[in-house]
Amino acid sequence: MEAAMGLMRRIPPKHSEAALSALLSLLPHHSADLLSQVDQPLQVLCDVDSGKEFILCEYNRDADSYRSPWSNKYHPPLDDGLYPSQELRKLEMEANDVFTVYCDQYYEGGTSSVYIWENEDEGFIGCFLIKKDGSRTADGRRGYLEEGSWEAIHVIEVVPLDEATARYCLTSSVMLSLTTNDESSGAFSLSGSIRRQMNMDLPVDEGHLCNMGRMVEEMESKLRYSLDQVYFGKTKEMICTLRPPSELVQTSLPEQINKRRS
Amino acid sequence: MSDEEETQPTDEQKIEIAKWFLLNAPAGEIQYIAKDMKAVLQDETLYITAAAEAFPLYNKSHMICLDFPDRSGEVMVTPFSEIGENEYLDPRTAQVAIVDHVNQVCRRARPANDEELPTPYIEEYRYALDIEVTKYVSEAYPKGICSVHCVNGKDVEEPGMDFELVVVISAARLSPQNFCNGSWRSIWNVEFKDEAQLVEVRGTLQVGAHYFEEGNVQLDAKHECKDSTMFTVILEMLYLSPEDSAHSVTTIIRHHETEYLNSLQTSYSKLPDATFKDLRRKLPVTRTLFPWHNTSQFSLRKDIQKNLGLEKKK
Numbered sequence: 001m002e003a004a005m006g007l008m009r010r011i012p013p014k015h016s017e018a019a020l021s022a023l024l025s026l027l028p029h030h031s032a033d034l035l036s037q038v039d040q041p042l043q044v045l046c047d048v049d050s051g052k053e054f055i056l057c058e059y060n061r062d063a064d065s066y067r068s069p070w071s072n073k074y075h076p077p078l079d080d081g082l083y084p085s086q087e088l089r090k091l092e093m094e095a096n097d098v099f100t101v102y103c104d105q106y107y108e109g110g111t112s113s114v115y116i117w118e119n120e121d122e123g124f125i126g127c128f129l130i131k132k133d134g135s136r137t138a139d140g141r142r143g144y145l146e147e148g149s150w151e152a153i154h155v156i157e158v159v160p161l162d163e164a165t166a167r168y169c170l171t172s173s174v175m176l177s178l179t180t181n182d183e184s185s186g187a188f189s190l191s192g193s194i195r196r197q198m199n200m201d202l203p204v205d206e207g208h209l210c211n212m213g214r215m216v217e218e219m220e221s222k223l224r225y226s227l228d229q230v231y232f233g234k235t236k237e238m239i240c241t242l243r244p245p246s247e248l249v250q251t252s253l254p255e256q257i258n259k260r261r262s
Numbered sequence: 263m264s265d266e267e268e269t270q271p272t273d274e275q276k277i278e279i280a281k282w283f284l285l286n287a288p289a290g291e292i293q294y295i296a297k298d299m300k301a302v303l304q305d306e307t308l309y310i311t312a313a314a315e316a317f318p319l320y321n322k323s324h325m326i327c328l329d330f331p332d333r334s335g336e337v338m339v340t341p342f343s344e345i346g347e348n349e350y351l352d353p354r355t356a357q358v359a360i361v362d363h364v365n366q367v368c369r370r371a372r373p374a375n376d377e378e379l380p381t382p383y384i385e386e387y388r389y390a391l392d393i394e395v396t397k398y399v400s401e402a403y404p405k406g407i408c409s410v411h412c413v414n415g416k417d418v419e420e421p422g423m424d425f426e427l428v429v430v431i432s433a434a435r436l437s438p439q440n441f442c443n444g445s446w447r448s449i450w451n452v453e454f455k456d457e458a459q460l461v462e463v464r465g466t467l468q469v470g471a472h473y474f475e476e477g478n479v480q481l482d483a484k485h486e487c488k489d490s491t492m493f494t495v496i497l498e499m500l501y502l503s504p505e506d507s508a509h510s511v512t513t514i515i516r517h518h519e520t521e522y523l524n525s526l527q528t529s530y531s532k533l534p535d536a537t538f539k540d541l542r543r544k545l546p547v548t549r550t551l552f553p554w555h556n557t558s559q560f561s562l563r564k565d566i567q568k569n570l571g572l573e574k575k576k
Contacts, residue, residue: 003301007283009478010291010298022279025271026302098554105546132541140540144532150541176541185525186467186485190533194477206555213554224542228534231479235471236530238444239481242433242469243403243523 001030008038013191014177017041039173039193042131042151044111045075055113057153059127069096069113084117088124092116095209099128102213106220107132107150109139123159126208128152128216134178146187147179152223154216158208161201168211170198172219176227192231194223273308280312285320288472288480289445290436292320293366317363318348325432325447327407328368330359337361337368342411342428345378353379353388353411380416388412388427390508391452395429398512402519403446406433413451427452429515441475448519452511461507463514467522483529485522 004023011019020038024031035058044053047068054060060067062081065074069092074081084092095114103112110132119125134140134148157169177191198219202211271279280299287295300309321339329336330352337343337352337359345351350359351374358378359368380388392410399406408431415425429450436443450465464487471481502510529537534544546552 003298006298007295007302009474010288010295010472011283011286011478012288012480012482013478015286019283022282023302026276026279028270102552105548105552106543107541108543134540136540142536142540144537145540148541178537178541180529180537185522185529187483188526188529189482190479191482192477192479194479210554213552217552217554220542221544224538224544227479228538231473231477232481232530232533234442234473235444235479235481236527238435238442238471238473239446239469239523239526241404242435242444242446243406243519245523245527246402246520 001027001033004030004034005037013175013193014189016175016193039151039153039175039195041149041175042129042153044131047071047073048075049073053111055111055129055131057115057127057129059117059125059155060113060115067115069093069115082117084115088116088118091209095126095128095212098209098213102217103130107139108141109133110150119157119159121159123157126156126158126212128154128156128212144180145178146181147189148177150174150176152220154219156212156215158212160204164203164205165201166204166208166211167201168199168215170200170215170219172196172198172216172223174220174223174227190232190235192227194227194231196223276303276305276308277312277315280309281316284312284316285323287320288443289324289434289470290438290443291472292317294438313364317366321361321363321366324434324445325430326366327432328359328361328366330355330357330368330371332371334371336407338407338409338430338432339363340409340411340430342413342430343409351378351411353385353409354392380412381419383419383421384412384416384425387425387454387504387507390504391427391429391511394508394512395431395515398516399431402516403431403433405435406431406446408432414453422456424453424455424457426454429511431519442471442473444471444481445469448515450511450515454507461502461511463511465515465518467519469526483526487518 043056047070049071054068056066065078067074099112113129115127130152132150134145136143152174154172160166173195175193179189181187303309325340335355343350348361356374357371358374360370362369399408411428413428418425431448434445447468453462467485469483473479
């Protein structure tokens, strides 16, 4: 299993879906572990009632069907599927509405889904998902990206500590890839995935949604910064180490050659 | 789920999977992938078959450099230096290396025989270009290696016929303790066309980097200068000696590689504020954090958002 995780860390992130499938076929007895520790690209379905998209994951799946957060129905329909309690469903609906606005503000498009279900005792688990296609043919507002995708999965375990506070344990993973392509510089492709955790004990006077939302927002900002500055930064540093940019570079071709070019 | 009842992959499929993992290893990481793959496959025989097929392809594609056993020099394993199964020519020392691909070492060397080497006429051009390129590589790359081969017309004995040389440049920086590896590969085709009295230069540049401390991030950049007029440079060969043409060709290579590096840096500098924004903004347009606590305003905002949304998308 350790070897399998080692492979996932080295394979180019854009191939991670293929790599995971290959590993699942080779190690079927480890499939539960693999699926929980390796993130797969997110798929979406369209809700039959509202026409809105919702994201598929292990947390809204029962057998081969997926529950939509908009209509609370399973797609394809399921006779005895699992549903959250009425109270949690109420929280789930509110969370989805608010999260849609959050998603729009930060992602200018994209699809979001929130799933909430019971945990032991009085606790519950919330899963916040975002899928953004930033390519210029999709939701890329500025048209920079030939191909681009950001997918985030945030799973928060909420455990009430006492009347006034609760513990929130957040595990987040982000998978992203971007490709630019133009005449002068060719194809430039960056892709990556990272996972982080954050635990906080917070007062519940403003409600769970507020606390969870803030944690997700903080985590996403940290991850975005980290990917951009640290991770991409390191790859850039590596290139400059391979071939240091020289200031004395001759930026124009010598005369003899220039004359020949028409 | 019904998938659990599917049969295990066949031996052939397992070999293909292993090959795929090996071939997709980032620069300098194939041995690590090999170790993990062996553990996952749990079948020595299958692994050996996969490795025997994957390693040669990987080594040639990454243009690895191996020392001769007697330390008399080094040989680059490339599609252009391959003259036989597991045999690679080093034109500088006129030796042929017999290579063990899976272990990535040169087992032994033998002198090249006359048929394997270019003619003295071609060698003059090859040698001159080699000198210039080696000088360039030592200046531009802290740890670069390069090689020049004749890939077409090596038996040409005098002016009047076309021939083609290939320049390969490779630099790799492996820092596994810092969880970071990178590689730069360039391949330049230099065609000497006698009738048109032209030298045509085309290049392919490929850069990769992998950073994997608590994560997995990779850069993959490629630039082909095949038909684009910017990179096909025509030189008049009339009256140019091997040394002069070598000098001109190297200047072109140097110019274009530097330009490419600059454009890579530009791409990186546009990331934080421009490119990345198409994926996720740093902050909403309001330039403040999201007001989670103000749920009541959301029903109102949702309507406004919807209207705005409709307007924005058109």
